[in-house]
Amino acid sequence: MPRANSPPPSDGTFEQLTRRFRPGLMAFFLRRVKNHAEAEDLTQEVFVRLASVDADRLQSADAYVFSMAMNLLRDRSRRHQVRFDHRSSAVAQEDAGVDVLDAQRVAAGQQELSVLTAALRELPERTRSIFILYRMENVDKREIGRAFEISLSSVERELARAMAHVTRRVKDEA
Amino acid sequence: MKPNTESVQNDPIEEASAWCVRLADGCLSEQAQTEFDAWRAVPENARAFDDVAGTWQSLEATSTSPELIDMRRDALESFRRSHASQWNRITRHRHLFIALAAGVAVVLIATLLLHLAPLRYETGIGERLQVALSDGSMISLDAQSRVDVRYRDDRRELRLVGGRAKFDVARDPLRPFTVTAADKIVVATGTQFSVEVVASQVHVILYHGSVDLFTDAAGEKPKPVQVKQRASVDAPRHAGATLAPGEEMISTTQLATAEVKLADLVRSAAWETGQLVFTDETLEAAVERMNRYARTPLLVGDARAAAIRISGVYAAGDTDAFVEGITGVFPVRIEVSGGQRAFVSVR
Known part of the structure; x- marks a missing residue:
């Protein structure tokens, strides 16, 4: 019999997953399917599946998320084998190569961790705070703008600046 | 203007960072998607984007150091x-x-x-209803059915309280579309499917796209239903609780399991045009569907009659033809009491 409660994902869970995994998942799928809409669908499917997974398990489980993404891709290319034969063989080839977002690669090594933290420390204090609030604390851009009394586009500029700096440092080390 | 403005604007890492920060907020608008794709078509930019996205992901591991x-x-x-x-x-x-x-x-x-107050859409006996929702999704309601709709910023929650409805879901990846029916939840994005509660079972038929079926137990996290049996033309096309187009999932309420079979997509949607098509279904389920259109509902008198499996096509609302058709072919007869007709088995 119908009941009155309605459980699906608690407030914020979805935004949090989006914040943490969307850029990586989109990069992951875009490299393999070459079609924005399909990459978007696949990313979305990962989130839908994650909704049924114990959230606690996800705290330290980016490897889990990306192996889920990989499985999804395999399922899909198997299903589309006839139509997308050339594509699925391309996927297989790329799998053999080195990949920035490989499930194993995602768990950063100790050395990379210290490069990342050093790069964050080099940022101006306010830029660092804004970046950490957004990336780690899941605070909305608008809310950050209100707190620091700057416009939304300024928040975005600060975030992009922080990202670019950290990425360059990681590349310098490599 | 500073002399170095141009070189900064053309720095792929800077641009990739700006895109990354936009992507982390959710779906891009269609125009932004086009811009992003054009930008990413330059190999150097695509590489820069991978680098930035990789760094974004690596930061995940630092968060607890x-x-x-x-x-x-x-x-x-x-x-x-x-x-x-x-x-x-x-x-x-x-x-x-x-x-x-x-x-x-x-x-x-x-x-x-x-x-807090959901929008309620309800049909009476013999009525059908088409509803366009605020996001462009459509609901087609069978007779004697009810759907409660509650839209939030981050999700679209619907509840099929009784009867049958077909859903055409407008694509919005940031707001999952869920339909709860009895103790099951159907999770969809951009897709077309129908949900029905009949004879203590939830039936989900998928027309386009993809949906997942979860159990909805009080105080527990939704879990994917377990598929016990699956009849598909080309082996398992989808794993687990995910349906492929053309499949029908049948799950008895109170159970966490389901059976998947192939659906006839044209015939199964015939109710929208006033035809009820039964394919190897129990008399109980068929009567329940006929009754959505019957001013005086038919009854099923005993368990043996209820379990008889029938097939056939009937006009919605033509209860007499249904009674005649069933009693003519199957070992049941009609018993009248208090102005109501009941099918009872002939022993």
Whole structure:
């Protein structure tokens, strides 16, 4: 019999997953399917599946998320084998190569961790705070703008600046 | 203009970072998608984007390192300080503030009430209804059916309280579309499917796209239903609780399991045009469907009659033809009592 409660994902869970995994998942799928809409669908499917997974398990489980993404891709290319034969063989080839977002690669090594933290420390204090609030604390851009009394586009500029700096440092080390 | 402006604007890492920060907020608008794809078509940009996205992902692992925890504490502290200083300024204009707060409260309560009360769409005996929802999704309701719709910023929650409905879901990846029926939840994005509650079973038929079926037990996280049996043309096309187009999932309420079979997509949607098509179904389920269109509902008198499996096509509302058809072919007869007709088995 119908009941009155309605459980699906608690407030914020979805935004949090989006914040943490969307850029990586989109990069992951875009490299393999070459079609924005399909990459978007696949990313979305990962989130839908994650909704049924114990959230606690996800705290330290980016490897889990990306192996889920990989499985999804395999399922899909198997299903589309006839139509997308050339594509699925391309996927297989790329799998053999080195990949920035490989499930194993995602768990950063100790050395990379210290490069990342050093790069964050080099940022101006306010830029660092804004970046950490957004990336780690899941605070909305608008809310950050209100707190620091700057416009939304300024928040975005600060975030992009922080990202670019950290990425360059990681590349310098490599 | 500073002389180096141009070189900064053309720096792929800077641009990739800007895109990354936009992607982390959710779906891009169609125009932004086109811009992004065009930008990414340059191999150097695509590489830069992979680098930035990789860094974004690596940061995940740092978030619990001791140094990062210090930085996070500092960041939250400065966030709080900034908020607090604004608050102090506001309280200086106390009267204005109170007036504003009262206004905000009224709006909040109104919004809250709107959010709490779902929109209800209901049909009576013999009625069918087409509903266009605010996001462009469509519901087609069978007779004697009810759907409650509750749209929130981050999700679209619907509940099939009884009967049958077909859903055409407008694509919005940031707001999952869920339909709860009895103790099952169907999760969809951009897709077309129908859900029906009949004879203590939930039936989900998928026309386009993809849906997942979860159990909805009180106080527990939704779990994917377990598929016990699956009849598919080309082996398992989808794993687990995910349906492929053309499949029908049948799950008995109170059970966490389901059976998947192939559906006849044309015939199964015939109810939308007033035809009820039964394919190897129990008399109980068929009568329940006929009754959605019957002013005087038919009854099923005993378990043996209820379990008889029937096939056939009937016009919705033509109860007499149905009774005649069934009693002519199957070992049942009609018993009339108190003005109601009941099928009873012939022993």
